[in-house]
Amino acid sequence: MKTSEGDGLLPEGVVTEVAGVSYIVSAEDGSVFRSRTFSGTKTENGDSSLVAVGDRVLLKATESGSDMREAIISKVMLRRSVLERKRDIRRNRSKEKVQVIAANIDLLVVVVSAFEPPLSPRLIDRYLVFAESEQLETLIVVNKMDLEDTGETRDIMNLYDSLDYRVMYTSSMDPDSILPLSDALAGRVSAFSGHSGVGKSTLINMLIGKELLRTGETSMKSGKGVHTTSSAVMEPLPGGGFVIDTPGIREFNLSGITRENLRFYFREFAPCMPDCTYSSCTHTVEPGCGVRRAAENGYIDSSRYESYLVILDSLDDENRFD
Numbered sequence: 001m002k003t004s005e006g007d008g009l010l011p012e013g014v015v016t017e018v019a020g021v022s023y024i025v026s027a028e029d030g031s032v033f034r035s036r037t038f039s040g041t042k043t044e045n046g047d048s049s050l051v052a053v054g055d056r057v058l059l060k061a062t063e064s065g066s067d068m069r070e071a072i073i074s075k076v077m078l079r080r081s082v083l084e085r086k087r088d089i090r091r092n093r094s095k096e097k098v099q100v101i102a103a104n105i106d107l108l109v110v111v112v113s114a115f116e117p118p119l120s121p122r123l124i125d126r127y128l129v130f131a132e133s134e135q136l137e138t139l140i141v142v143n144k145m146d147l148e149d150t151g152e153t154r155d156i157m158n159l160y161d162s163l164d165y166r167v168m169y170t171s172s173m174d175p176d177s178i179l180p181l182s183d184a185l186a187g188r189v190s191a192f193s194g195h196s197g198v199g200k201s202t203l204i205n206m207l208i209g210k211e212l213l214r215t216g217e218t219s220m221k222s223g224k225g226v227h228t229t230s231s232a233v234m235e236p237l238p239g240g241g242f243v244i245d246t247p248g249i250r251e252f253n254l255s256g257i258t259r260e261n262l263r264f265y266f267r268e269f270a271p272c273m274p275d276c277t278y279s280s281c282t283h284t285v286e287p288g289c290g291v292r293r294a295a296e297n298g299y300i301d302s303s304r305y306e307s308y309l310v311i312l313d314s315l316d317d318e319n320r321f322d
């Protein structure tokens with residue numbers, strides 16, 4: 001087992017929760033520490049958020065007073081991946097324009113529902129564009145399958161299967177339907193994201209076997225969900241690994257997606273792009289566009305091409321991405 005340098009040799013740990021000015025760190029040997037940073041805390045992540053949920057840290061022991069063991073964070077290790085939230089700069093005096101929601105994510109679990117809220121291919125495509133831009137492995141979970149009786153949902157989702165995205169179908173009414181999901185998450189750090197009301201908290205509670213997250217809170221006035229997840233919390237899974245409940249895509253920092261690079265985040269466009277007359281083709285109005293031709297003859301699904309056009313148009317004004 002790796003241990004941190006210095007006096008009190010402590011195991012390396014992972015930050016599972018930000019609690020005010022302290023951080024809950026779960027060490028590799030299973031012990032839990034309440035830890036703080038200090039002026040000498042080193043980081044391998046430049047001037048990004050110093051500590052975020054999911055960070056791997058090195059600890060040094062301090063005198064233990066309370067019920068939980070205490071430590072200071074001597075070093076924050078380099079992040080493999082980050083999920084960031086854009087900050088409202090007007091309301092925030094921090095220098096950081098973005099805030100890390102979670103670090104070192106292995107898998108982005110995009111949760112949608114078959115019904116209430118209705119399945120939206122347009123929204124799925126936005127999540128997939130985001131995941132491709134961040135090079136995050138993705139799993140699409142279609143929940144509330146108990147409310148669907150037409151078969152239409154699977155017809156729609158076959159498209160994503162054919163694009164080699166992994167799709168799973170679940171219902172909180174059928175615990176067996178969660179088992180393949182549970183297998184896919186074992187031993188990995190997964191971030192759940194999706195629109196409010198699709199069942200993220202319900203699924204996470206079932207996966208961790210505890211009623212830890214509050215569910216079903218939807219504002220009656222706006223019909224939109226109330227944000228109960230102000231800061232991410234990582235929950236350990238019985239089969240190893242962690243899950244994190246995160247906000248929807250509206251909250252994410254999408255500044256990496258531009259009119260110029262969007263085309264690369266629709267994976268089925270790649271084989272058609274060499275057929276375009278112009279190398280700088282936007283695949284909209286140019287003559288001799290291989291992508292548009294493929295969309296017209298059905299090689300590229302018309303719904304996906306439509307999503308591309310809608311997102312491209314929205315990128316004139318970054319706030320309209322969702």
Ligand SMILES: Nc1nc2c(ncn2[C@@H]2O[C@H](COP(=O)(O)OP(=O)(O)O)[C@@H](O)[C@H]2O)c(=O)[nH]1
Nearest residue numbers: 144171172196197198199200201202215216217
């Ligand atoms: N019928 C049905 N209802 C569900 C299912 N999963 C969650 N719900 C309900 O949908 C509502 C929203 O669930 P919640 O987990 O809070 O969604 P979240 O906003 O994505 O975290 C709650 O009333 C849940 O009981 C499901 O598979 N089937």
Ligand SMILES: [Mg+2]
Nearest residue numbers: 200201214215
């Ligand atoms: Mg929730």
Ligand SMILES: [Zn+2]
Nearest residue numbers: 276281283289
């Ligand atoms: Zn083109």
